[in-house]
Each structure stands twice: as structure tokens, then as C-alpha cells.
Amino acid sequence: MKRMLMNATQPEELRVAMVDGQRLYDLDIEAVSREQKKSNIYKGKVTRVEPSLEAAFIDYGSGRHGFLPFKEIARSNFDPAAGEGGGRIQIKDAIHEGQELLVQVDKEERGNKGAALTTFISLAGRYLVLMPNNPRAGGVSRRIEGEDRQLLRDAVSALDIPEDMGLIVRTAGVGRAAEELQWDLDYLLHLWEVISKAATERPAPFLVFQESNLMIRALRDYLSGDIGEILIDQPEAYQQARDFVEQVMPQNLGKLKHYQDGVPLFTRFQIESQIESAFQRVVQLPSGGAVVIDRTEALVSIDINSARATKGSDIEETALQTNLEASEEIARQLRLRDLGGLIVIDFIDMSPVRNQREVENRLRESLKADRARVQVGRISRFGLLEMSRQRLRPSLGEIALEVCPRCNGQGSIRGVESLALSILRLLEEQAMKEHTGRVVVTVPVNVGTYLLNEKRDALGEIEQRHRISILVVPDPSLETPRFEVRRVRTDELAAEPAAHFSYQMVRPPESTAAKPASSTVREPAEAPAVHNVAPRAPTPAAAVPAQRDGGFLQRLWSTLFPHDGDRDNTPDTASRPDEGATRAPASGARRPTSGARGGTGSGASRAARTPESRGPRRRPRRSGTQGGGRVADRPAEGGRAPQPAEGGRAPQDANRSASSVPGNGANVPAPDAAGAPSAPVSTSPSARPPREGRDTGTGEGTPSTG
DSSP states (O other): OEEEEEEOSSTTEEEEEEEETTEEEEEEEEETTSOOOTTOEEEEEEEEEETTTTEEEEEOSSSSOEEEEGGGSOGGGSOTTTTTTOSOOOHHHHOOTTOEEEEEEEEOOBTTBOOEEESSOOEEOSSEEEETTOTTOEEEOTTOOTHHHHHHHHHHHTSOOOTTOEEEEOGGGTTOOHHHHHHHHHHHHHHHHHHHHHHTSSOSSEEEEOOOOHHHHHHHHTOOTTEEEEEEOSHHHHHHHHHHHHHHOGGGGGGEEEOOOSSOHHHHTTOHHHHHHTTOSEEEOTTSOEEEEEEOSSOEEEEEEOTTOOOSSSHHHHHHHHHHHHHHHHHHHHHHHTOOEEEEEEOOOOOSHHHHHHHHHHHHHHHTTOSSOEEEEEEOTTSEEEEEEOOOSOOHHHHHOOOOTTTTTSSOOOOHHHHHHHHHHHHHHHHTSTTEEEEEEEEOHHHHHHHHHTTHHHHHHHHHHHTOEEEEEEOTTOOTTOOEEEEEEHHHHHHSOTTOOGGGGSOOOOOOSOOOOOOOOOOOSSOOSBOOOOOSSOOOOOOOOOOOOOOHHHHHHHHHOSSSSOTTTSOGGGOOTTSOOOOOOOTTOOOOOTTSTTOOHHHHHHHHSOHHHHOSOOOOOBOOOTTTOOBBOOOOGGGOOOOOOTTSOOOOOHHHHHHSSOTTOOOOOOBOTTSSBOOOOBOOOOOOOOOTTOOOEEETTEEOOO
16 A cells, blocks of 8 residues: 655655655655745845846846846747847846746756746645636646546636636646536636735845745645655644545545554655665666666766676676666656656666667656656667656655765865875975975875875985975875965074974864754744635535446447446446437436436426437537536536536435435435535536646646647
8 A cells, every 4th residue: 555654754855755664655855944945925026137048037026136047038928029129039138137937837946056046936735736827838648648637627627717828737637527626726726826926015135935845845736646654753743634634635634644553654654774775876676687877967877786786697687677676766766865856867778679678668667657748769779778757856865865075076085195296296385386385285184194104215305405394294184185284484494483293283183072052943044925825615525436338339339328337236326418329228227307416397307308310419519617617507418417517426216316406406416325415517518628728737737849
């Protein structure tokens, strides 16, 4: 069973792990000392417009200015006079210094690079992503394919979306009723209204809206139907998660549990060692091979070594099996470490082309579960495979690792002999300068020992040749490759006190007494202007997804033979209103009467006609009411009540439908098996046509041609 584990026992760090049984397949860590800015919304001020870069630098309240490319500036922010002369608009004409803009952090600060900003705001909800100032973007998540994609397109066309906004349906929206999608949209519209109002109340720069913390984001973005449990080991965090789930997705409240066992949560599921492997450079494979992961400034290099692998019958079989194992582990490590950018993989050489294609396919198959956008190339004639991965958040190394103060992040230091010879050459350079009286070099003890013993004659030759003195001071507080060379001029040498001995030049070591550790838990640098925005209406009851029909041949058979179809093989609740399949009424079922969900009296009389007399069936149209895309009512052939749209509630049998509603013609939904009202059904024939340009997104938050 898949579980979501949240470890919040240490206030400095919040960890969220996704496990399948006892295998860790995703990890996210949020350190309190590192403030996350991605998806935050700021009101910033243009400090500099750079036409050569086609970008502007924005002061949004951080220590480093943000980078705003011209392509990320919405036209609503352009100067009204821009483009009047015709031709291509230049950034220097579109915006000006001192202009205030509402911006969102698209990419975090990395190294010496400032944050990448955009004016195309996106607000993520449970099922939808609202783009309030980007009407041309929108559609369905790239991860949704096949029939679900078309059903969600129809559902989006039924939503009440403002004309100047775009919308993307997330993967969590699959199987959701129109009422649930409309509820999420209404909340996002309300949130945008509050943000827009707060942005006008203060001058820039300041924080307008702050993205939720890791725990809320994980529940909102990662919680899917295949996750059976959510375990949280800290009472306050559990209560916060419970409040959110109760408000947004009450149907998942039963999955949320407070873990109170004496054994630590991550230890219970044996994933601490798996987390530690994500910090290691070398990852061992079950067959005995190894994967070596190195990060550089330009790319991430991954090397596969056979090491002790002897799984195959010959060298080709061993190489193939090791590469296949490595492909699965690489896909897992990329998710755990959240490595992004360009990635180059050096597989073990394989001669048969079919083996190379098999490894490529295994890697692509393993990467399908990745939420990031991934592009995979082919294995070249040099045995290298190039791929790129979207950077969703700061990598694990950026969050938890620091640059080594001794090697400055290089991973290696210079040897004692090489460093001593380099210092010897530097001493002679300083001795050759005019008016040099003495050269003082402070070195680590091991380097000083080498110079004073193995290179004593070389030091003496330099002193005699240039008529100076060289003073070597071994300092136990220094470590290789640190050293210090100081040149003393002749006039300065005369001014030095005579009783100044060389051992007095050694700096005393720093006190090793324990210093009070400063708490890394700190308050945010700035409180957002918008916080704790609650939905205006409670969450609608979660719809029970309707069962699907069988394959194409089964639906074709049901269409050709509506009364002799596979009545016994296909459940009554499996049909959809947009399918051409028809079914005979269940045994003992009564036709819906006036006022029932099957339709009005005239609708019931139409249901009694034969299919031939009624003519061809029409595709039901969606209603554009505020209620959330309800399906126009029309009884099915054979006198059956209409089936709901995909993602709606499964209908009740005819007896229950006819007896559970008033007989006065009121449009009151019949209760379902749990006693909750079913999704309302409208009898209005009006329908709103789908908007043009609404279905152009193939990825969550990344509009592109669908």
C-alpha cells in the first residue's frame, strides 16, 4: 500500500516521504532556515531595464533583485503608447524604471543568480490551476490522456470561467464532478480577488501572497486515490493537516492518521537509510553494480559501473542487466534528489543495438511516474545518453548541503609535496623584488616540516642568492591548502622589535569551548498581505465515479442491439450520456414518472416511444449555470433514467429514483446509498458552447498546444 509519511518532530525541518510498502519513491524536505519563495506573489518595482538582455530587474523585497524576461511580461502591464508606431514592441518602450508590477517567483535563487520572475500569475487549487491574466493559456494536464482528457475538456467548457482568464485541469481533477471543479474555481477566483485588492493598498516592494508550506502543498498536490494512508507524527502538524483536509477534501479524512508509536515514523517503515543514500555520491545496485552521481556547474553526470556485478552469463548480458537496474535507480534518484537541468548518463558499453533500445525504453518507462517534465534522448555512439529534467524545487543538495570550507567545493585538495613546492617558488618570486629584507611564510605543520627538512638546502640557496632571510612558521591552526606569505621591506625590517621571536608569530587556536547554538527556527522575513483565505462555500460532496463501459466492440454491440446487449456483463451504472450505447431497463424497474430525475412528464412520454420514432440520438449539452456544468436531462432508451456525466454520481436504480423524489414535479435530487443528495440534474435545455482557446495546455501550469 502506498503511504504519505510526514515527519515534523524537529521544528527546524519538515520531511514528507512517499513510500510504496517500504520502498521510498519520492522525498521532499523543507528547512525552516531556508525560506522558500517559489510561487510567492510580490508587488515589485522596476529598477533597471536592460534592452541587451530583453529583460528587466525587479526589486521585490529580497536582498537580490529578480530577473524578469520580456516574454514573461503580460500586455496589461505595457505602456499604452507602446506599439503605436507599428512593428515589434521593444522592452524599453513597454515598461519603464520605477513602474510597479505584480510578479510571481517562477524559479528560486541559485548561486549567484537571482530569482526568475513572471507577471503571468498562476494560482494552484486542488483540481485546477487558475491563470487570472493569461486567457490564451489553459487546458488539461499533460499527464491526462485518452478518454479522460476529452471528458475533462467537456467539464471545463461547462464551468463559469471569466473571459480574461485561463484554466488548467490538474490530474486530481480526473473523475471529479462539475460541482467540485466549480467549487475549486470559485475559491481561486475569490483568492485572486483578495490578492488584487491587497496589491493596491501599499507601495512596492512587499510580499502579497505566500505559498503554503510543504505539508499543505503535499496534501494538495500529491494526494491521489492510490494513497491509502497519511501518517503525521506531530500533534500540531496533524491538526493543521486535518483542518485543511476537512475544508478542501473531506472524503480523504479517513486516510489521515496521527502516528503515536514509540518507534520513529521513518524508522518504522525503514526509509532512513534510503534517505541517506540520496546524500551519497555512489549508490549501490542490487546486482553489485554502482551508480555514481556528480553535479557540476553545467550538468549532472551519472556513471554506471559494473563493479562486482556478475549476474549475466557473459559480458554483454552483465552489461545489459546492470544498465537496466541502473535505469530504474536513476529515475528514482532523480526524484529523491530533485536534480534538474541537463543530465548526461554514461551507460556500460553495449554492442547490440537492441540492448541499447531496451535500456532506453526501461529508462523512459521508469520516468513516467515523475511529476517533472522530462526529455530523453538516445544512446550515442559514445555510449552517452542526454536528457533534461524540469527543476521543480531546490535540489536536496541545495537544501541540506554546504560548500566544504577546506576544499571550497572542489572535492579534493592539493598534496603536501605539491603545495610545498608551490610555496617555494612563490618565496623566490617575493625575494626577487627590490628592497625585500625578509619573507615570512606561515604554513600548516606538515607543509612546514617538509620545507624545513626536505627543502632546507633550497631555502638556503634562495637566501644567499637574493641576500634576504626566509622565516618559515608552522601553524597548527592552519590546514592544507591554506598558507600565508608576507614580504617585509628593508625599512620595515629595521623598525621591527629585536625580541620578536618566530614562535610568537603563531596565532593562538580558537577556543573550542561550546558556544550557545543559535536557533535556526526563525520567523518569516515579511508577513504576507494575504493569508488565511477560506472558501466562501463548503466543499461539495465527493461524487462517486461512474463505472465505464467496456471496450469499443462491446459498445458497438450495445448500439446495434440495444435490447439484446450484454445486459448481464455490464452494470447499469456504467453508461455515460455521451455514449451511443443503449440498454433495456432492469428487471422490475419502473419508468420514471413526472418530477423524477428521469425528466418531466413530457420527457417520460418521449421515453415510451420506440427508438425508430424518435430519430437519431443527440449528444447531451452542458449547462453553463453557476452550479457547475450540470448535464441537460434526457431519458435514455428503454425508459431508463439518464446516466450522469463521467465523474458524476452513479445513478440509483429505477425503483429508488421514482420513489425517492416528490411527485409534484420539483427538481429535487434523490439521496444516494449513503443518504447524501445525489448531484443535481438540470432540465434546462440551454447550453453554453465551449470557449475557443481554452484547451491549449498539456502540462499543469505549463500552457502549450494540447
